[in-house]
Amino acid sequence: MADTKVTLCGIEMDNPLIPASGTFGYGREFSEIYDINCLGTFSFKGTTLEPRFGNPTPRIADAPSGMLNAVGLQNPGVMAVKQRELPEMKKFFHKPVMANVSGFSIDEYVETVRLLENEDQIGWVEVNISCPNVHGGGMAFGTDPKAAEAVCSAVRKVTKKPLIMKLSPNVTDICEIARACEGGGADGLSLINTLMGMRIDLKSKKPVIANKTGGFSGPAIFPVALRMVYHVYEAVKLPIIGMGGVSTAEDVIEMMLAGATAVGVGAANLIDPFVCKKIVEALPSVMEKYRINSLSEIIGGAH
């Protein structure tokens, strides 16, 4: 029997699959089409202290083997998540969920995480310091090691839950940021968020996306993400959630060989809403094909 179990920061998961934040909402749309309890867990939409509408539209652009988004962290705010989304989620998802949190100041990150601390449904806190689509926050914290460490250690003080810092690829040396988060008391790292990109419409001769730039993700970024997971694995001792372009069971295994303990799937959910279920179902036979008995044994196997 293929063993797909992995343990992420002390919490055992049936398999390493984690739909990535922003591509799975609060789970409801997907729970209507399949039983999402087949997943390892999922990371819910980036949540902030106050409700946000996000950026003007168009927010989306197509690209070769990928897409750009500049949603700008649209979410109902942490209180609505506590009062509405989490009680609703309890009806269809019975595993610990990952709370993805964003902010525009250290105080905001801290306050949002503090408000989620007593929610038993939340297994892990994933702190997004890498959103390229908002101004004066988000990625600004993830591109400077000192700022990254400051957010991390401040949030650390208000949560006993496993703390995972989500890193940006839009830096010269991602290992430096990873080490700063390790120093700040993180329990794990999540990488990568989207790569900054843009498209220009030839008819209007203006940027396609109203925000002008957006975050590029999808299969095109897989080799970039894989390389970063590989190097961060060597730079720190923390477990890694590897993501960026993952769309198949083979990609999951490749990410784990690079050093990922668990694997996130983002844009692929938007193209094929059943993709995560299909990957979970395909894993045992793909493992058999490559003579893998246990997924947890292959983590970092390429080093």
Added chain:
Amino acid sequence: MKQNLYTIAENNCIAKDTYRMVLKGDTSANTRPGQFVNIEIPGLYLRRPISVCDCCSEGYTLIYKVVGKGSEALSKMEPGARLDLLTGLGNGFDVSKAGKKPVLVGGGLGSAPMYAVAKAIRAADPDAEITVILGFNAAEEIVLVKEFEELGVKLEIATLDGSAGTKGFVTDIMKRLDYSNFFTCGPGPMARAVEATAKTSGQYSLEERMGCGFGACMGCSIQTRSGNKRVCKDGPVFEREEIIWQTPK
């Protein structure tokens, strides 16, 4: 929402840059007129949303215009080829509000979902006095005339250049009519003109660039009088009273 494979039965040019595609396959997810499908096009990453023009137990009829890479690739596909579709997307029109004398206003290929609306109203009420107003730039773009006439509706055409029907805008015709309710789909400027003309309550089908088409990504959000809505999942159809009209960019 369902995901299924469909076989292309027909894919013909029916007007300038405009194609009719008939797809064979499961249509059980489509429950209301004005819903749409999201088509995976080989070689492109994001799916392309297209309204259902007609739907029967055997399959879908779509009408689309070649405007870019995706629609061009679709237009080159041959009968027998297969396509992966997400179906049953969006809320669709509520035709129970039509009343005895509804008017349906379609601009360009906004005419396609209006056919589905006309058919649904006709099925619910054989006596309804349905008026359909279609607007095009020129005669060479006109589609669906025969199909609408077969439903026994009063059909009015407006063209901007006067090459067919009334010269001018759909609203030049609409403002002369009495109607119980209106249903409309078309480009932004037309929708705003309808808003300035309309005398009753009604429903608009709106368009936004989409990531997923089924409510997961927040790519298509708009602000309405009843809060933030996703055009793909909470729409694309919105009641007149809900919409906050933005000044054009």
